[in-house]
Structures are given as C-alpha cells and as structure tokens.
Amino acid sequence: MADSAREIAAKAVAIACSTTTNFVKIISLDPLDVIPKGLFDLTFKQIGLFDDAQMEAFRSTLIHILPDNLSDNLIQMPLSTGILTGLVLNHVEALLLNS
Secondary structure (H helix, E strand, C coil): CCCCCCHHHHHHHHHHHHHHHHCEEEEEEECEECCCCCCCCCCCCCCCCCCCHHHHHHHHHHHCCHHHHHHHHHCCCCCCCCCHHHHHHHHHHHHHHCC
C-alpha cells in the first residue's frame, strides 16, 4: 500500500533532519523509526540546527526529496531554529494533500 501524505511528510522531514544534523538518526523508514524518539515534538535548535545556513540546508534537502510541484511553496515556507519540527511536518502534509 502507498504511504499516506502524513507518512511521506514524516519521512521527508526526518530524512532532511538526519542529513543536516548528527543528532538525528534514521533507524528504519518502514515503519519510520528515528532517534531521538519524539523528533516531531522538538524544535530544530533542540536537534542541533542552530543557524540560518543549517535551516537552508534542511530546506534544500526537503525540496530535493519531495515532488517538484511543491518546490515554490517549500521555498516560501518560513523556517527558524525555534520552530517545532512537527509544524513543518504538518505543513508538508498539507502541501501534499493539496497538490
């Protein structure tokens, strides 16, 4: 069965986090299992993304993972180190559902 929009969004955000910081590790993609547990309840700063350059690296990875038709929305998505990763997950899920 194909992944739901929520699962696709969660995997994309987890992959982008894990490629941008050493504090996030992907144990499994099916089902999604990451360290730290509760990743989507943490801010980017809490997982080791401390500056705008790291946030842009996260965004760039997300853009490359997700379908091309989401790129413009992802480029415009506000990001900062204090945002919960789960809020980005919710935003990406909404974009996927509306695409």
